[in-house]
Amino acid sequence: MPLSRHIETIFYISILLLTIIPSIYHIYAVNSISRVVVVELHMAIDEGAVAFIKRSIDLCRDCFLVLSISSNGGYLTSTQRIVSMVIESNVRCVSWIPPGSQAYSAAAIVAFSCNGLYMGSGSVIGAVKPYPSDEKSIEAVKSLLTSLMIRIYGDIDWVRELARDMVEDAKALDYSSAISMGLAKKAENLDDIISDLLSDQGIDVVVLYPNLWEKIISVLSNPVIYSAMLVAGTLLIVVEIFTTGFQGYGVAGAILILLALYSMSLIPPDIVSIALLLSGVALLAVEIFTPGFGVFGISGIVLTAIGMVLTIMSTPLETMTPTIYVVVIGLSSIAGFMAFIGFKGAEAMRIKRKSIQEVLIGSIGIAKTDIGEINPGVVYVANEDWTAYSVKGVVKQGSRVRVVRVEGLKLYVEEYHEV
Structure with a gap:
């Protein structure tokens, strides 16, 4: 058989295969x-x-x-x-x-x-x-x-x-x-x-x-709802600006505006997830450094949880490999450990510390010099030297004294006689 006939036969067979294989694949794909x-x-x-x-x-x-x-x-x-x-x-x-x-x-x-x-x-x-x-x-x-x-x-x-x-x-x-x-x-x-x-x-x-989240988004995407959210969010931010101290209004306002923009299809869900996560972490930080009733902490935990759920929901299942799960579990463990340390640190910071007046008043010390009502002297109280005045008469050097009151860095003392 001439070479040209071989080439022609191969060409027609190739065309036939290219025609049949997609059909076979389609039938197999549907039936499988x-x-x-x-x-x-x-x-x-x-x-x-x-x-x-x-x-x-x-x-x-x-x-x-x-x-x-x-x-x-x-x-x-x-x-x-x-x-x-x-x-x-x-x-x-x-x-x-x-x-x-x-x-x-x-x-x-x-x-x-x-x-x-x-x-x-x-x-x-x-x-x-x-x-x-x-x-x-x-x-x-x-x-x-x-x-x-x-x-x-x-x-x-x-x-x-x-x-x-x-x-x-x-x-x-x-x-x-x-x-x-x-x-x-x-x-x-x-x-x-x-x-x-x-x-x-x-x-x-x-x-x-x-x-549940898709039902919530369905409600929020109503033009009346997201318009109201935009107005309310803006007003909350304005209130935060003109209110003394951090009250959390600004965070709530920012979240409302973000949800409104998401409902209007102006920002993708990833931005909303990140914003919720950052807001949650910020509120947790505020809870640690600001004594209160736990409102910021609870809000931070809720927002962080919502942000994580949205992130997981927006991630295709096929991308969640075993390695990803291991990394997520590891990072979650580290985050939980750091949160525990932060919580304990917050408890320690909230322990009421005594003021200098509370520490000094009633303390017993030693007069290092003579101390008069008009002419001050030096006393040794609470491991430090202090300028002191007598509240009654002259206190001789070497006498034991008791602090009666504190005015600035000056102590007013009286001679102490142990019973």
Whole structure:
């Protein structure tokens, strides 16, 4: 066989392998999934939802993600962040609107960020018209929704028309209409989705719900709430500036402002975690050097704990190697030991020390010279020489004396006769 024929045969075999191998890999990857993570996104599309979706994606790098959506919508900025996270993560996911649920406005956009859509009986999707409905916002949302739908269904006329109607006319589709159009597949429960996409043998289903912190962020991301936090934080800082001594108002004000900025998506969660940790350490230091009732110490411990929890929650699980755990445990032990030393030091510093007057008054000493009421002399009291005056008569040199009162560095003494 001529050499050219060998080269041609190798070329065609290479093309065939390059065509078949990705398909085989895709089939193997889908069928080898042993875990399905169901994300119960039954909340407003806000920064709490962003944190929830991020945590879910971090837990689902090698599994199948099902977004179970029941929401009336939310904020465009948060929606864009969720869409970006889902697409950039390359996680295998589908959206599911359970029976009787709805995905309106921003929630509908999130639903189309996955690779497929399932709907249960009585469910609804659509009504993506933004508020306020100015021309710029409408065009931005329409472009985003159109691109997501084309990504799933292809660049077809009815896809573009439906995206336009959902945004401009707030059109919504019920369960039957969406399925008849080919927009969604029927799924009354999770088993329908698993049986449609995966082999349901040996599938481990994990259901995720928003945690406490994500629920708090969801509340704080409301514009009324974070605006009030900004005002309150600023006022607390002003009060701290015009109040004598450290009262802790400034720390509380700074934390409120940081949380407000985080809720507005202006700073990342890492900055909030670091700020909480530093605030907690600062309050612990204040507790050590300032006598009080432990308010600063308790607040410092709480803020430090919250900062640590946020740091752990924002760290992907795959980066937490055994070495990292060993280092964390070691540093925590050192920090705990130093905190114990600081606590004991604070206790020692808070022991009430006697004033010089309390030490000297009543003390017994020796007159080193004659001491008069007008002409002072020298006495030896408390291991030191002092200038002294007699309170009655003249005290002869060598006599024992007792301190009656102290004025500055002058002592007033009387002759002491031991009974």
